[in-house]
Amino acid sequence: MATREIAVVSFAQTNSRRNELDETEMLLPVITEAVKRSGIARSDIGFTCSGSCDYLGGRPFSFVMVIDAIGAWPPIEESHVEMDGAFALYEAWVRLQHGDIDAALVYAFGKSSQGDLPDVMVTQLDPYYVAPLWPDSISLAALQARAMLDEKRCTELEMAEIAVRNRKSAKANPHAHLKGDHLAANLLGEPYAVAPLRRHDCPPITDGATAIVLAAGDLARKVCKRPAFIRGIDHRIEPHALGLRDLTRSPSTKLAGERAGVGKGKIDVAELHAPFTHQEVILRDALGLGAEVDVNPSGGALGANPMMVAGLNRIGEAAQRILDGKANRVLAHATSGPCLQQNLVCVLEAE
Amino acid sequence: MALTAPYVLEYTYRRSVGPVVGQFLTGLRDQKFLGMKTSSGRILVPPPENDPETGETLSEMVAVGDAGVVTTWSWVSAPRKNHPLQKPFAWALVKLDGADTAMLHVVDVGEGGMEKMSTGMRVRARWKAERIGHVTDVACFEPESPQAVTR
Amino acid sequence: MSEPKPKQDEPIKRMLAPVRLEFTVSAGRDKTAFLGAIIEGRILGGRCPSCRKVYVPPRGCPTCGVEMVGDIPISDHGVVTTFCTVSIPFEGQTMKLPYVYASIVLDGADVPIFHLVDGIDAKDARMGLRVRADWRPPAERKPTMESIRAFVPTGEPDAAFDTYKEHL
Numbered sequence: 001m002a003t004r005e006i007a008v009v010s011f012a013q014t015n016s017r018r019n020e021l022d023e024t025e026m027l028l029p030v031i032t033e034a035v036k037r038s039g040i041a042r043s044d045i046g047f048t049c050s051g052s053c054d055y056l057g058g059r060p061f062s063f064v065m066v067i068d069a070i071g072a073w074p075p076i077e078e079s080h081v082e083m084d085g086a087f088a089l090y091e092a093w094v095r096l097q098h099g100d101i102d103a104a105l106v107y108a109f110g111k112s113s114q115g116d117l118p119d120v121m122v123t124q125l126d127p128y129y130v131a132p133l134w135p136d137s138i139s140l141a142a143l144q145a146r147a148m149l150d151e152k153r154c155t156e157l158e159m160a161e162i163a164v165r166n167r168k169s170a171k172a173n174p175h176a177h178l179k180g181d182h183l184a185a186n187l188l189g190e191p192y193a194v195a196p197l198r199r200h201d202c203p204p205i206t207d208g209a210t211a212i213v214l215a216a217g218d219l220a221r222k223v224c225k226r227p228a229f230i231r232g233i234d235h236r237i238e239p240h241a242l243g244l245r246d247l248t249r250s251p252s253t254k255l256a257g258e259r260a261g262v263g264k265g266k267i268d269v270a271e272l273h274a275p276f277t278h279q280e281v282i283l284r285d286a287l288g289l290g291a292e293v294d295v296n297p298s299g300g301a302l303g304a305n306p307m308m309v310a311g312l313n314r315i316g317e318a319a320q321r322i323l324d325g326k327a328n329r330v331l332a333h334a335t336s337g338p339c340l341q342q343n344l345v346c347v348l349e350a351e
Numbered sequence: 352m353a354l355t356a357p358y359v360l361e362y363t364y365r366r367s368v369g370p371v372v373g374q375f376l377t378g379l380r381d382q383k384f385l386g387m388k389t390s391s392g393r394i395l396v397p398p399p400e401n402d403p404e405t406g407e408t409l410s411e412m413v414a415v416g417d418a419g420v421v422t423t424w425s426w427v428s429a430p431r432k433n434h435p436l437q438k439p440f441a442w443a444l445v446k447l448d449g450a451d452t453a454m455l456h457v458v459d460v461g462e463g464g465m466e467k468m469s470t471g472m473r474v475r476a477r478w479k480a481e482r483i484g485h486v487t488d489v490a491c492f493e494p495e496s497p498q499a500v501t502r
Numbered sequence: 503m504s505e506p507k508p509k510q511d512e513p514i515k516r517m518l519a520p521v522r523l524e525f526t527v528s529a530g531r532d533k534t535a536f537l538g539a540i541i542e543g544r545i546l547g548g549r550c551p552s553c554r555k556v557y558v559p560p561r562g563c564p565t566c567g568v569e570m571v572g573d574i575p576i577s578d579h580g581v582v583t584t585f586c587t588v589s590i591p592f593e594g595q596t597m598k599l600p601y602v603y604a605s606i607v608l609d610g611a612d613v614p615i616f617h618l619v620d621g622i623d624a625k626d627a628r629m630g631l632r633v634r635a636d637w638r639p640p641a642e643r644k645p646t647m648e649s650i651r652a653f654v655p656t657g658e659p660d661a662a663f664d665t666y667k668e669h670l
Contacts, residue, residue, distance in 0.1 A: 020353035022530025028562045028569050042567065058360035058525045071567020115525040119433060127364075127519050128372045129397040130455055132486050134433035139442045142425030143455075150423065150470045194442075195426035195465055239403040243444055243453035244395070247423065354529040354537055354645055364519040376514040484514030 006096050007220035007227030008348065009213050010037035011316035011323070016177045016208040016304035018113040023052075023062065026209040027069040027109050034211035035105065039223035042071065045213070046101025048078045049092045051085035051108040052308050055123050058115060066109060077101075084108065085210060085312030086273075086334030086344050092214055093233055102219040109209040110307035117205050117307070125338060126240055137338070138202055142194040144247040144339045145278040149196055151248050153285075156196060159277040160184035163200040163302055166280075170299025173317075177304035178204045203275040208306025210313050221351075228319035228330070228348040232260030235334075235344035242339060253286035253333065253343040260331075260345040262287055267347075268327035269294045271314035273334045275301040282340060283333060297321070311335065315346055322350045371400045374412055376484040384476075385412045386450050396450040416448030418475035418495055424458065426465035436491060441468045445492055459491040467494060529645075532560045535573060537645035543637050547576040547611050555612040577609035578635035580653070581661040583670050587624045597652070602627040606653055607669045614669060617647065621654035630660035 012033035014026055035042055048070055054062050063080045072078065079095075081088045085108025092104040118136035125131040148154050161184045170179035187200045220227035236252035236259075238245055257263075270293050274280040280295065289295065296302075298317040301310045311334025318330040328350045336342040368376060371387065375398050378385040387398030388411040396415055401408055424443040430436060435457050444453035458474055460467035474492035482488035529537060532548065536559035539546045548560025548570030557563065560570050585604035588597075602619040604627070619633060633653035643649035 020528055020531065020534075022528060022533065024562050025530045025532065028567070032568065055360075055523070057527060058358055058523055059527075068562045068564040069567060071563065071565055073565035111528075114527055115523055119431065120523055122433075123521060123523070127366060128368060128376075128517065129486055132517075132519060133435050133455065133457065134431070135442055135455060136431060136434075139425050139427060143423045143442055143444060146425055146470065147423040192426065192428065195428070197425070241397070241399065241403070241452070242455060243397075243422075243446075244399075244403050352534075353531065354534045355526050356529070358525040358527045360521070360523045360525065362521045364521065365516050366519045368515060368517055372517075373514050376517060380510070380514060485517055 004097050004099060005217035005220070005229055006093050006214050007217075007224070007229040008315065008319035008323070009040070009215045009220050009224040009227050010034045011210070011212050011320050012037060013175050013210040013309075013313060013316060014208045014306075015175050016206045016306055018205070019207050023057070023109050023111055023209075024066045024069045026111070026207065027066055027107060027211070030209045031069050031105070031107055031211045034107075034213050038103070038213035038215070040103050040213060040215060040219070045103045045105045046077065047092055047095045047104040048076055049080065049088040049095070049104065049106050051081045051083050051088035051312065052110060053082060055120050056110055056112055056114065056307055070105065070107075084308050084310065084334050084336050086315055086332075086346075087235065087311075087336065089212060089214070089312060089315060090233060090235060090344060093230060096214060096216055102216040104214045105211065106214065106312065107209065107211040108309040108312045110309045111207045112205050112305070112307040113207050129241075138194045138197060140242070140338045141202070141276040141279070142197045143242065145196050145201065145276065147247045148278045148281065153248055154278055154281045156188060157184055158281070159201050160187040160198075162277040162280050163187060166296055166300045166302040169297050170303030173298045173303060175304065176299040177206045179299060179303055197276065201277040203301050203305035206304045206306040208304065208309045210309050210316055212312065212316055212319070224323070226323055226325055226350050228322035229351065230346060231349045232262070232347040233344070234259035235342065237337070237342040240337070240341060245339070247339055248282065250282050250286040250340050250343060253283055253340065253345065256343050256345040257287045260347045262331055262345065262347055265329050267293050267331050268329055269297060269318055269321050270331040271296055271298060271300065271318040271333065273301055273311045273314045275305055275310070277302065279335075279340055287331065287333070287345070311344065315348075318346075319348050322348055369400065371398050371409070371412070374398075378414070379486065379488040380482045380484040382417070382478050382482065384415050384417055384447055386415045386447075387411070388413050393451040394449060395452045396447055397454050413449075415450045418473060419445045419447035419450065421458070421468070421470055421472050421474055422446050422453045423470060424468050426468060428464075435487060439464060440491070441465065443474070443492065445474055456486070456489060457491045459493055461493065536560060539573075540647070540649050541643045541645055543640065543643070545576040545578055545608060545635075547574040548572065549574050556610060557613050558608060558611045558615055574610070576611050578637075579656060580606045580608035580611070580633060581666050582619065582627070582629060582631040582633060583607050583614055583666050584629060585619065585627050587627065600624040604633075604653070606633060607666055612669065617650060618652040619654070620652035628660070630663060630666070632656045632658040632661060
């Protein structure tokens with residue numbers, strides 16, 4: 001089946017850090033900015049889709065309150081996923097395939113700092129066998145890191161080098177949260193957080209919001225000089241139980257990457273949603289990315305990790321490089337679930 | 352400074368467990384681990400209701416050992432409030448004897464620290480005296496002592 | 503955790519799975535300003551630069567999706583647009599049954615707030631009733647709407663329906 005050409009035409013995000021705004025206040029200026037940059041009138045946006053997680057603020061149906069930020073009057077066509085905003089973007093892409101509307105708004109928000117995030121993430125786990133033990137998100141990622149070390153797929157020094165590179169790249173990103181120059185050898189002198197992970201192997205706790213406007217072929221070309229056309233997008237999920245998976249591989253990422261056509265050409269920039277350092281190694285392998293690919297020039301999720309937003313940010317950051325004329329073919333990846341359970345891969349190209 | 356307020360979200364869920372999880376939890380109460388046999392002959396612990404590869408409904412449950420091998424682990428030096436042990440401990444995926452998959456639990460190494468942990472080490476369940484049919488009926492796993500291996 | 507213990511020979515059919523998560527929630531910028539003013543006995547609104555409507559409390563305009571400008575002082579007098587009479591007891595009530603809970607459009611605002619109405623027999627409550635805030639003494643005020651004990655009748659003539667029909 002031929003798919004309709006859909007492009008990212010604008011991207012806006014908060015300056016990620018812990019802030020004192022409520023969710024709507026975080027979102028409003030970001031949505032206003034993304035719509036303004038798109039050159040598309042709000043009234044011409046046919047579909048709106050968002051990603052968020054109620055448990056971050058402990059408030060059921062919290063996504064309903066932030067509808068204020070989009071101005072839902074006259075009533076609009078809207079949808080929501082209790083997932084990272086990257087998966088909302090997938091839904092919007094599917095909706096645009098119907099052909100009756102030409103533009104969609106996608107947004108995500110996460111006020112991660114309001115609760116005890118590693119514990120909040122336990123609520124996504126199997127409630128019978130796993131969650132009653134309260135394995136926090138860092139402990140589970142550490143199990144995966146240990147498996148990587150045991151298999152000699154990476155070393156603690158290489159993990160530290162990934163942290164160093166991401167936080168150095170984050171210096172060039174005004175929106176990033178954790179940035180700076182470090183020496184990997186020095187980082188290895190730090191104590192373990194949950195061994196074998198040290199603080200630098202883990203993402204910061206970030207509040208943030210992001211919005212992206214998608215437009216179909218002709219409209220995208222009309223409003224945007226260099227639209228970032230989505231040439232492939234796919235997501236795949238693996239079994240939930242950690243014991244059923246080889247934690248050192250990501251077959252779901254590999255398959256999604258193949259279906260999205262990653263290997264059809266040279267990738268200039270890859271934005272990988274790897275909240276933990278060792279996960280970047282797993283994802284690079286699954287996607288077949290060599291040393292020549294510029295990975296996470298934004299600083300990635302190690303530079304800023306607003307929950308439910310960081311995946312959508314990868315698509316925005318990758319697309320922005322096309323919009324800015326700095327790259328021709330980019331890859332964006334988003335993940336969800338413990339230890340990279342579910343993965344989305346998106347390939348974007350300039351014309 | 353924005354106004355802030357403490358807020359607690361509390362759910363006192365009582366879950367219906369269904370036949371498969373129910374049998375597994377009943378097994379724990381009776382001090383044994385049950386796994387699920389798939390049509391390809393693999394034994395999955397903890398038991399899923401459906402074959403993770405084919406989606407086929409599964410029902411043949413078999414007993415496995417209460418000792419096994421650590422396939423991967425992480426070390427918590429400062430336990431969080433909700434953790435099952437309030438002393439330094441390891442999270443571990445443990446592949447029980449007779450099982451083809453590993454389950455998540457905790458390991459108490461007794462005296463000493465993470466130097467006592469290694470991938471491939473043998474551990475054995477320490478059962479609670481009072482068991483209610485819950486994963487925490489297993490208080491933890493412990494390094495298997497050499498003399499205990501004769502089983 | 504007061505689940506009755508299942509008998510030792512019966513299969514397990516249920517399990518307790520309690521979840522308790524503690525948060526520190528932020529009121530955000532607009533509500534912090536609004537509740538700060540409430541302690542001082544003032545009510546703030548915000549005007550949408552697009553549709554010109556005044557919202558209490560100030561917030562992003564839900565119909566236009568734009569941020570509001572400025573803190574607009576709003577009167578603590580207003581009109582009951584609609585109401586209900588509460589006759590059933592439940593936890594946390596501060597008023598004697600039956601009592602009136604109303605939608606009140608404050609003078610200068612375009613959207614109603616919700617509050618208790620006191621100083622009137624429940625059977626005499628009506629649409630168009632003019633009311634004013636009965637503030638608690640300054641020392642008793644907290645950053646919540648309970649700093650207004652209730653709204654009470656002003657004694658003015660009732661407002662004509664046409665003056666509030668757009669705010670129902």
